[in-house]
Amino acid sequence: MLKRLTTLAAALLVSTALHAEPVSGGRANVVIQPEPPSLMVGLVQNGPTQMVAGNIYEGLLRYDNDLNPMPQLAKEWEVSEDGLTYTFKLHENVKWHDGEPFTSADVVFSADQFLRETHARLRTSLEHVESITAPDDYTVVFKLKQPFGPFLGIFEVGTMPMIPKHIYEGTDYKTNEANNTPIGTGPFKFEEWVKGSHILLTKNEDYYEEGKPYLDEIYWHVIPDAASRAVAYETGVVDILPGGSIENFDVPRITEMDNTCVTDAGWEYFGPLSWMWLNNREGPTADKRFRQAVMYAMDREFAKSALWNDLGKVSTGPVSSSTRFYTDDVNTYEYNPDKAKELLEEMGYDGETVRLLPLPYGETWQRWAEAVKQNLGEVGINVEIVSTDVAGWNQKLAEWDYDMAFTYLYQYGDPALGVARTYISSNIAKGSQWNNVEGYENEKVDELFAKAAVAVTAEERQEIYTELQKILTDDVPVAWLLELGFPTIYRCNVKDLVTTAIGVNDGFKDAYIEK
Amino acid sequence: MLRFILMRLGKAVIILIAILILNFFLIHAAPGDPAAVMAGEAGAADEKFIADLREQFGLDKPLLTQLGIYLGGVLQLDLGFSYRQQMPVADLIFDRLPATLILTLTAFVIALTLGTIAGVLASARVGKWSDTFISTLALLFYATPLYWAALMAVLVFSVYLNWLPGFGYETVGADHEGFARLLDIAKHLILPATTLGLFFMAVYMRMTRASMLEVSQLDFVKTARAKGLKPGIIQRRHIFRNAMLPVVTLAGLQAGQLVGGAVLTETVFAWPGIGRLMFEALAQRDYNVLLGVFFVSAAMVLLFNLITDILYRFVDPRIRVG
Numbered sequence: 117m118l119k120r121l122t123t124l125a126a127a128l129l130v131s132t133a134l135h136a137e138p139v140s141g142g143r144a145n146v147v148i149q150p151e152p153p154s155l156m157v158g159l160v161q162n163g164p165t166q167m168v169a170g171n172i173y174e175g176l177l178r179y180d181n182d183l184n185p186m187p188q189l190a191k192e193w194e195v196s197e198d199g200l201t202y203t204f205k206l207h208e209n210v211k212w213h214d215g216e217p218f219t220s221a222d223v224v225f226s227a228d229q230f231l232r233e234t235h236a237r238l239r240t241s242l243e244h245v246e247s248i249t250a251p252d253d254y255t256v257v258f259k260l261k262q263p264f265g266p267f268l269g270i271f272e273v274g275t276m277p278m279i280p281k282h283i284y285e286g287t288d289y290k291t292n293e294a295n296n297t298p299i300g301t302g303p304f305k306f307e308e309w310v311k312g313s314h315i316l317l318t319k320n321e322d323y324y325e326e327g328k329p330y331l332d333e334i335y336w337h338v339i340p341d342a343a344s345r346a347v348a349y350e351t352g353v354v355d356i357l358p359g360g361s362i363e364n365f366d367v368p369r370i371t372e373m374d375n376t377c378v379t380d381a382g383w384e385y386f387g388p389l390s391w392m393w394l395n396n397r398e399g400p401t402a403d404k405r406f407r408q409a410v411m412y413a414m415d416r417e418f419a420k421s422a423l424w425n426d427l428g429k430v431s432t433g434p435v436s437s438s439t440r441f442y443t444d445d446v447n448t449y450e451y452n453p454d455k456a457k458e459l460l461e462e463m464g465y466d467g468e469t470v471r472l473l474p475l476p477y478g479e480t481w482q483r484w485a486e487a488v489k490q491n492l493g494e495v496g497i498n499v500e501i502v503s504t505d506v507a508g509w510n511q512k513l514a515e516w517d518y519d520m521a522f523t524y525l526y527q528y529g530d531p532a533l534g535v536a537r538t539y540i541s542s543n544i545a546k547g548s549q550w551n552n553v554e555g556y557e558n559e560k561v562d563e564l565f566a567k568a569a570v571a572v573t574a575e576e577r578q579e580i581y582t583e584l585q586k587i588l589t590d591d592v593p594v595a596w597l598l599e600l601g602f603p604t605i606y607r608c609n610v611k612d613l614v615t616t617a618i619g620v621n622d623g624f625k626d627a628y629i630e631k
Numbered sequence: 632m633l634r635f636i637l638m639r640l641g642k643a644v645i646i647l648i649a650i651l652i653l654n655f656f657l658i659h660a661a662p663g664d665p666a667a668v669m670a671g672e673a674g675a676a677d678e679k680f681i682a683d684l685r686e687q688f689g690l691d692k693p694l695l696t697q698l699g700i701y702l703g704g705v706l707q708l709d710l711g712f713s714y715r716q717q718m719p720v721a722d723l724i725f726d727r728l729p730a731t732l733i734l735t736l737t738a739f740v741i742a743l744t745l746g747t748i749a750g751v752l753a754s755a756r757v758g759k760w761s762d763t764f765i766s767t768l769a770l771l772f773y774a775t776p777l778y779w780a781a782l783m784a785v786l787v788f789s790v791y792l793n794w795l796p797g798f799g800y801e802t803v804g805a806d807h808e809g810f811a812r813l814l815d816i817a818k819h820l821i822l823p824a825t826t827l828g829l830f831f832m833a834v835y836m837r838m839t840r841a842s843m844l845e846v847s848q849l850d851f852v853k854t855a856r857a858k859g860l861k862p863g864i865i866q867r868r869h870i871f872r873n874a875m876l877p878v879v880t881l882a883g884l885q886a887g888q889l890v891g892g893a894v895l896t897e898t899v900f901a902w903p904g905i906g907r908l909m910f911e912a913l914a915q916r917d918y919n920v921l922l923g924v925f926f927v928s929a930a931m932v933l934l935f936n937l938i939t940d941i942l943y944r945f946v947d948p949r950i951r952v953g
Contacts (some may be wrong), residue, residue: 143804150911153669153715161671236670236680290687295717311716312903314803335804339901340911343782344798350790351863352798507663507916510671547678549671 140330142215142629144610145354146620147345147361148315148336149268155306155315156295157235157386158226158279165341166274167358168336171317172213172621173300174278176204176223176256177271178619181384183440183529185268186616189218189278189301190256206254210324212280213299213306220250225281226416227258228550234289241270241533244570263572266440266530272385272618273302275528301570303329313338322564323625330628342478346370355610358620359383359602360385364480367425370605377608380601387436387527388602389533392472392488392520392595397518397555400470400497405463409451410520412456413495414488420598427601433589434535436599439527440580441568446589456495473513476506481522484597511548524600525550529617531581532569539593540565556593636937643933650703650929651922656697658918664690665715665916688714701922710926711919712783720923724905727928730800731904733816734896735889742831743882744887749832750839757844765836773833781826781899788822795821797949798901823900827893831885842874849873872946873907879946883939887932 133438148168154160157169185193191206210218228248231238244264250258260267270276278301281314283294298306303325304317315336319329339345346366348354350373359380362370371378376594384528394401394410401407416430470492474485482503489499499520504512512518527534537543540562543551561584568580606613613625634893666684689700704711710720753765789797801807801815846852847870855865890905897907905924912920 145804153672153915154717160669162669236677239679240677250640258887310903311718311723312730312907313800313901316804333804337799337803337901338903339798340898340907341798341901342903344785347785347790347797351793353796353799353803506664506671507661507668509663510667511663514667547681551677610743 138327138330138588138611138626138628139631140327140332140628141478142331144331144334144356144624144627144629145353146334146336146356147348147358148338149340149345149361151312151338152315153311154295155298155623157274157277158230158297159290159295161235161237161274166621168317169277169298169300170302170618170621171296171304171334171625172302172306173273174277174302174623175271175273176206176278177268178622179269179272179385179529180580180615181271181381181616181617183384183438185271190271190272191222193268195268198534199267200258200260200493202258202267203254204258205246206256208254210301211322212282212301213320214280214283215322216280216282218280218301219253220256222278222281223256224248225285227276230279231276235275237528238270238275241266241275252491257449262570264532265513265569265571265574265577266532267527269529269533273623274618274621285557302623304331304334304623306593307333319502322530325625329625334624342366349373349605355607356558356613356620357605359604361605363424363478364423367427367603367605369572371603375608376605377610378603378605379614380603382604382614382617382622383600383602384438385529385617386545387439388600388601389431389434389436389527390522390597391431391595392522393513393518393554394592395516395519395554396557396593397516400463400465400468403463404458404591406465407595408449408457409459409463409465409495410492410497410595411415411592412452413497414458414491414595414597415451416442416597417451419484419487423480423487424598424601425603427603429599429601430587431596431599433596434539434594435531435581435585435586436527438599439534440530440574441578443578443582443585445582448589453491453495465496467496467498469500470519471502471503471519472499473502473509475522475524476504476509485522494524510549513553514547516546516553516555519596521553522597523549523553531584532565536565536569539588554593556591558587558591561587633841636941639937639940643930643937646933647929648702649925651702651926652698653703653864654922656694656796657716658759658916658921659694661916663916664688665918668915669715684714701919705926709879710923713912713917715915715917716920720919723908723920724923724927725889727903727905727908728890730902731890731893731906734820734823734827734904735893737820738828738831738893738896739882739885739889741824742828743835744876746832746835747839747878750836750868751843751950753836754840754843755866757840763772766840769833769836772829773837776828777826777830777895778899780829781823781896782867784822784826785899785935795819797822798899800901800903823893823896823902827896834881838878838881839874842877843870846870875946876943879939883935883942886939887935888928888936889935890928890931 126263148164149185150164152164152168155169157165157173174189176188177185178188180186189206191207193204195202206220206434213466244260246261256454280299283299284292303320303323305320307318308316317334339348342363346362349357349370385587394407396402420428420430432444432448433446472485477479485501489501492499502576513521537551539556541557545551568577571577604614609630611628613629615626616622665688666681670681670685689697713720713723717725749765753762756762787795788795797820798821801819807815853868855869894906894910897904897908909924
């Protein structure tokens with residue numbers, strides 16, 4: 117018995133029919149910052165790379181804003197009842213940008229060879245995969261070792277982009293000349309990259325979806341200064357500011373302009389969740405009561421309204437509310453300085469100074485650190501702000517040289533993909549800033565995360581993750597701050613810009629400019 | 632003269648290598664390395680990922696070996712490879728160099744000509760209201776932080792008046808050709824070059840004015856006056872020519888900075904030059920690019936110092952090189 121999951125495609129067709137008819141033509145001018153190191157998304161996965169490359173490369177699936185899978189290069193898919201076999205049927209008329217046909221051999225090459233070697237995040241997920249085979253040119257079968265709940269969530273373009281086998285097989289991937297002229301199957305082709313100035317993509321005339329894309333070209337403007345990026349929008353040089361392009365205090369001014377629309381949709385898959393790492397190994401932060409006191413002492417509502425223009429949500433715990441298996445049935449921490457003082461007194465905190473590392477990503481984070489310092493100071497915690505640049509921040513975190521440190525991480529739609537890594541003890545290792553940096557160890561938590569990842573039914577997983585969220589919000593291994601809301605700002609005549617859970621990163625294949 | 636130039640060139644090479652070695656250790660002393668930065672930006676990384684990057688960048692080798700490899704490359708005029716940008720460093724720098732040269736050279740010319748003219752005018756009308764006006768203006772330019780001036784210029788001329796583009800090198804996607812393109816670039820050049828030139832314009836003005844006044848008190852000028860020469864000729868031939876010496880010294884110093892001196896302006900105005908390249912390379916710990924930019928800038932400084940020394944001879948034939 118096989119279960120079909122393709123009804124969603126039909127639902128989408130209905131919903132797009134309600135819109136005005138898309139028109140072809142026009143150019144999108146978009147800000148990109150910082151300049152990506154490369155557009156070869158199979159090798160480099162940083163934010164700007166994903167944002168541009170999502171137009172050039174494609175994954176097998178996309179996800180709607182509720183994280184349901186939708187067809188992309190795979191037109192339909194089936195999951196066996198035991199949750200071990202995933203069969204994908206590919207579109208048959210897809211071509212690479214150089215004219216070669218895209219087939220199941222490319223999928224097997226991408227997932228089983230190329231990305232297993234180059235893609236750190238996917239590599240971890242693929243450990244659950246026993247084999248990847250291609251029974252015919254347009255069918256791919258993934259067989260798992262054991263059920264892996266989030267499996268259908270790893271097929272978006274940033275996680276599992278399709279890489280052309282005919283170009284990369286048998287070469288040294290990292291030094292392949294083709295990395296500078298990326299070849300994908302996506303709606304737009306790479307045309308030109310003037311370093312320090314712009315990247316130009318042009319319409320893929322042979323795109324397999326009839327009539328798409330609508331835009332003729334996309335210019336990505338590299339503008340290093342945040343104030344200049346705001347000016348670029350104000351003076352009409354660019355029409356689209358992806359989330360995080362400008363400083364938060366500029367957002368209200370820019371969004372008040374005529375013909376300007378703003379949305380914070382398109383981040384559901386990432387679920388960017390900010391917190392402060394608390395060093396669980398030493399110093400006052402090693403005491404659970406201190407960590408709870410930090411949670412009570414912070415006025416997160418204030419931070420949200422004063423620093424983030426009321427975008428986003430105060431976080432309730434380790435799982436973001438847009439991520440699957442979220443629950444709000446946990447210990448919550450309202451702003452309560454008195455309670456914080458009580459806890460500090462109870463543990464006998466002696467006023468030892470704690471070092472706080474802000475995130476070196478612009479003004480907002482610096483000010484947020486100052487707000488936290490003030491909040492904690494009010495309950496008697498001495499905070500010293502230690503400023504660094506990005507490289508220094510990376511190193512201090514990777515080497516655990518901090519007491520408290522701001523960060524935000526993505527959730528990738530499922531706790532097994534984006535949450536577990538922060539709290540399981542097997543992930544404690546110096547040298548990376550994306551694992552269990554705080555040094556939290558709890559056998560029960562390890563066990564539950566392991567169990568939840570391979571549980572077959574969603575009900576079972578929900579139950580385990582609810583329990584986990586309760587334990588974690590009691591232990592407070594890190595101090596959760598906000599589910600960040602990044603506004604995408606654009607001229608209102610640009611339509612269907614953000615249509616999926618990865619927003620602008622999903623490429624502009626549906627976008628059009630109303631005449 | 633030739634022997635002098637050769638000796639100076641020989642010394643320059645030794646200084647350059649010393650600068651390179653010093654820079655190499657300074658850069659490596661900063662916390663974090665390019666592999667950690669790239670892994671950090673990727674949003675997820677395991678130890679294998681970072682170890683692979685380090686191996687690819689050659690960062691797994693001992694520091695002295697890395698230095699040896701780098702210096703060996705430089706001696707063969709190979710500035711290394713930027714893994715970050717996937718391009719040879721020399722290509723990166725020479726792609727970006729013209730933009731920086733256009734910007735800084737324009738700023739330099741604006742600063743030098745306007746500064747000297749204003750200085751001469753002020754000295755000729757010393758104590759009068761026009762002198763006060765020019766001097767006050769110079770003081771204002773001298774004291775204004777560059778980034779503030781840059782932002783205000785953009786705000787006024789780009790956002791409110793919409794006369795000039797606020798950033799960029801040319802209109803992206805306009806595909807201008809020939810003269811239209813030149814005009815387009817020139818328009819983009821006005822704001823960054825002017826803001827970059829303001830500070831030095833003030834310096835030249837003040838220096839020219841002071842120097843002119845000083846020279847005009849010297850005996851040979853008095854003699855010239857006593858001989859009954861026309862004031863215009865005294866100003867041009869006797870005072871100006873001698874007063875220019877300190878200005879030339881300073882201009883030589885500034886010219887040396889033409890290559891690397893526009894970090895802030897290039898960043899604010901999104902000007903695709905090597906000042907910005909250097910700034911970004913610093914944030915990304917892109918060692919080879921940083922060293923490459925330092926190398927080229929240092930070479931330019933040495934070269935311009937040499938040129939300045941030679942120029943002295945033309946300004947004042949009494950000065951001997953050696």
